Amino acid sequence: MxxxxxxxxxxxxxxxxxxxxxxxxxRNPFVCGLTGTSYxxxxxxxxxxxxxxxxxxxxxxxxxxxxxxxxxxxxxxxxxxxxxxxxxxxxxxxxxxxxxxxxxxxxxxxxxxxxxxxxxxxxxxxxxxxxxxxxxxxxxxxxxxxxxxxxxxxxxxxxxxxxxxxxxxxxxxxxxxxxxxxxxxxxxxxxxFSSGTSGLPLAAFESYYRQQHNIDSQVLLGLLPFSHAYGLVIMAHVAPYRGDEVIVLPGFRLQTFLTAIQRFKIEQLNIVPPILVQMVANHQKCSEFDLSSVRFVYTGGAPLGSETIDSLSALYPHWHLGQVYGMTETAVVITSTSESDILHGSSGSLLPSMKAKIIDIKGNEVITPETPGELLVQGPSVTLGYLNNEKATGETFIWDNSGRWIRTGDEAIVRKSPNGHEHFVIIDRIKELIKVKGMQVAPAELEAHLLTHPFVSDCAVIQTHHKRSGEVPKAFVVRSKESSGRSETETARLICEHVEKHKSKYKWLAGGVEFLDVIPKNPTGKILRRHLREKERLRIKADNARL
Structure with missing residues (x-):
């Protein structure tokens, strides 16, 4: 700074x-996307x-x-x-x-x-x-x-x-x-909550943006909650610092969202994957609006599946699709995609001033690409710690000869882009990986695949107990309109067959499919799996009590 x-x-x-x-x-830094009011x-x-x-x-x-x-x-x-x-x-x-x-x-x-x-x-x-x-x-x-x-x-x-x-x-x-x-x-x-930041990484992200994007200033969408670190830093601080105009919306409704893009000729969308999934599912509705002003789409908060990327690229070939990755504890941004170096599936490259390393299951530092391990990072924007929680601070922040590192809890690999730049691919939360007979299954991979089925409007995958395999994947699914008229049993069977046709056997939904009205998520679209795990734990407990 x-x-x-x-x-x-x-x-x-x-x-x-x-x-x-x-x-x-x-430009006027903040414009109401509903009324047009600005200063x-x-x-x-x-x-x-x-x-x-x-x-x-x-x-x-x-x-x-x-x-x-x-x-x-x-x-x-x-x-x-x-x-x-x-x-x-x-x-x-x-x-x-x-x-x-x-x-x-x-x-x-x-x-x-x-x-x-x-x-x-x-x-x-x-x-x-x-x-x-x-x-x-x-x-x-x-x-x-x-x-x-x-x-x-x-x-x-x-x-x-x-x-x-x-x-x-x-x-x-x-x-x-x-x-x-x-x-x-x-x-x-x-x-x-649950961390206190000592400042914002404005200079680092803005410097990266100037180097990677040949843009003077632009109009962006301010839909992400400003209460969340992603919206607070990227939209509410970095954008005005660059001289950009942020079109502010209080919440997501597809009609309002599309109207704002058309009315204010928004050039960059900072949104979460579930919104893009809705755009694909409602592409006929979206086609009624002029979205030609959009140049770049940034997503974060949750992984963006390859199937969704392919669908969006087909519908909007002039859009550049990129991802960012970060944590509240790092004042958000750790890696970001450059428009000139997009590698689909990755979360981009490290920002200036940030350092990272990957540690394998034995505690050794990974030095070769495509080798998974836990991602650790350090940089000037990393939080001071957790308020009134020394135990959590001690578990999350560790020291070595090169300084203080924060454990992200995410499994990642490094992958080279066609331009030769190192990109970080986030595989999944380490504690959320499903271990099927020793084989790892990433919930995000299965969720991205399930969303390509016409009967699936939204979904989440967690582990559930299995006598022979230890753990197996189970899917929670919100049914789409296309599944109306079919029984839950038939719909579940067809969804399971969809996975079995395309995925290895250990990734099959041996834990079954359960239908919900809504998938629990936080404001940035990240699935609250702990809620689903607790729901599954109570179901298993009730089943055992009946035996």
């Missing part, structure tokens, strides 16, 4: 001196200042003392005010704790308590959950604020961002932060 670290993220993002795209020439980059900085003044006065925040006394939780859908609000908190030398908008009242309460949040910002669709959780956590109503999403969001007897902006206009300027050299490296900015 430059040679000096005496400044916070808000100043870094708003000052041309630190290498960002000239703010006076930049210039200069206006956004001014709004941040006004918000900081009002928040500082209402909450009694000063720039002195520990930042841990100035933690603010943000529980909201995406809005154009989401990131400016976080920067307002940073201008007060505070910490923002983003909360998954899908959180229940109990989950929100737990995060409010764990983070010791002094206030809560939310939006009207989540207000009732927010009020319940805040009351349980001891946060008074006068410390709850709303990010408006439409004109009716002012009638709930809760102070809004617009109220704070008006107050801030008449308040005196804030005193500048008096940080010592190196404070920017150590001070937490975003407390992303």
């Amino acid at each position: 430059g040679s000096s670290t005496r400044y916070g993220i808000a100043e870094f993002m708003s000052n041309d001196e630190y290498g960002r795209y000239p703010i006076s020439k930049a 210039t980059a200069l206006d956004v900085v001014q709004r941040e200042n006004y918000l900081a003044r009002a928040i500082g006065k209402r909450l009694g925040f000063t720039n002195e003392g520990s930042e841990w006394d100035r933690v603010v939780a943000l529980f909201s859908l995406n809005t154009i005010d989401y990131i400016p609000l976080t920067h307002a908190i940073h201008r007060l030398s505070g910490i923002v704790s983003p909360v998954n908008p899908a959180a229940s009242a109990l989950e929100l309460e737990q995060q409010l308590r764990s983070s010791s949040s002094a206030a809560l910002f939310t939006c009207v669709p989540l207000l009732q959950v927010a009020l319940k959780a805040a009351k349980a956590a001891g946060i008074p109503r006068e410390r709850i604020f709303i990010l408006p999403m439409d004109k009716d969001d002012h009638n709930h007897q809760v102070v809004t961002i617009h109220d704070l902006l008006k107050e801030g206009e008449s308040l005196p300027e804030l005193k500048p932060l008096k940080w010592i050299k190196g404070q920017g490296e150590r001070q937490v900015a975003y407390l992303c």
